[in-house]
Every structure is written in C-alpha cells, then in structure tokens.
C-alpha cells in the first residue's frame with residue numbers, strides 16, 4: 001500500500017513503511033551453530049554479523065525509498081540488536097508472546113524477512129528448524145507443511161501486508177519461492193548438511209541484500225499477501241509425546257495422536273498459537 005502524504009518541506013510524496021523481521025541463522029557470514037548460541041564464545045561474532053546485516057538492510061530500504069522502517073529481532077529472546085549500534089533512522093522492537101511483529105498494521109507496504117532459515121527437516125538447510133529446534137518436529141497450516149517463513153507470511157497476511165523479500169541460505173530462498181511465488185530472495189550462503197555453511201564474504205552478501213531490497217521496493221504493490229483460508233487448521237507434531245501432553249491441556253487444542261496436536265484458528269494472528 002502506498003499513500004500520498006504531504007510533507008511541508010518535501011511537498012507531496014509517497015509514504016512507504018517497511019517492516020524488517022530478522023532471524024539469526026540465515027545471517028551473512030554466520031557459518032557454524034555455536035555463533036547463534038548466546039553461551040558460546042563464538043556468539044559475539046554471530047551477534048555482530050546480525051547487527052551489521054540489519055544496518056545494511058535498513059540503509060538499503062531508505063535508499064530505495066522507504067519513509068519509515070520498523071525492525072525486529074525474532075531470534076531467541078530478541079535481544080541480539082545492540083540499540084546503540086543500530087542505524088538511527090529505523091525504530092527497533094522485539095516480538096512478544098502473542099505478537100510476532102508488534103507494530104505491524106495495514107499501513108505497511110511490505111515485510112522483509114532477513115537472516116532466515118529453512119523449515120525443520122530440510123536437506124542442506126543451515127540450522128533448519130521451525131520455531132523450536134528442541135520440540136517442533138513438523139508444523140502444518142491447512143495441511144501444508146511450513147516453517148517460520150510461512151508462519152510469519154501468514155501473520156503479515158492478516159494485515160494484507162506481503163512478504164516482499166527474504167534473505168538467508170539457499171534452502172530458505174527455495175522454500176520462500178515455493179510457498180510465496182514471486183518474492184525477492186537474496187542467497188548469502190549454502191548449508192553443508194545442517195550445522196555448517198559456506199558463505200559469501202560479508203561485503204558481497206550485503207550488496208546482494210541491497211540489490212534485492214532495491215528491486216522489491218521499486219514496486220512493492222506487485223507482491224501478494226499470503227492469506228490462507230480461514231477458519232484454518234494448525235497442526236503440530238512434536239518430538240516426544242510428553243511435549244504434546246503439555247499442549248493438549250488447553251481446551252481449544254485437540255489431541256491427534258501421541259505426538260501431535262491440532263487447533264482451529266479464526267484469525268491469522270493465531271497462526272502459531274497452540
């Protein structure tokens with residue numbers, strides 16, 4: 001959505017609000033699992049790489065015509081981005097229990113999924129998982145297996161906001177394209193099995209991201225919001241039956257079998273709520 005707004009110094013101009021949701025596993029240059037684990041000595045480099053990538057993406061979005069950028073960190077407890085080191089033109093927030101993108105609403109032109117990874121069970125997907133690598137084995141929405149890219153795209157679909165660009169490893173780009181069709185993808189690395197990746201040098205990766213954001217923002221109205229049919233069924237298979245025991249205590253959650261639970265949702269805001 002683009003709205004004409006009047007700015008007393010600049011005159012009439014297009015308003016373009018962009019939401020950037022960053023995960024960590026797909027960040028440029030991040031290449032071993034320990035770099036995403038906050039208790040490991042390698043985490044400091046992983047965190048720095050994530051901060052640098054977010055700053056590159058924010059800069060690219062403003063250069064491509066964004067008038068407002070809200071950015072959030074969805075990895076772990078959402079505190080990787082050290083606020084004092086972030087590009088001063090954006091606003092930063094973090095997801096909370098119920099809201100994946102707290103400030104998102106219908107006034108945004110598009111969502112950028114930065115640093116993303118493939119869903120649980122993807123061959124050569126670097127650190128592939130869906131929400132919890134400890135408990136979520138497989139997630140389905142209306143019968144279709146999907147990962148975080150799909151879950152977040154559906155959440156944004158509630159507000160009729162499309163995912164316009166995805167960055168991460170090649171497996172994440174393939175998944176995004178299969179699910180969303182026309183979406184700009186920046187491939188910055190390739191998984192070698194699950195726990196190691198080969199990476200573009202960071203400067204080249206940031207340039208790839210910049211070009212991809214520039215193409216996406218040139219015409220954000222060409223992307224379609226992802227809006228699964230409602231009411232929708234969400235089904236989750238866990239690794240162990242006791243994990244399903246815990247979720248099945250909620251009155252709206254139906255037990256499918258030892259390891260799986262199911263729920264019917266009437267709003268896409270509940271797309272990951274069990």
Ligand SMILES: [Zn+2]
Pocket residue numbers: 023024025075117131148
């Ligand atoms: Zn993730």
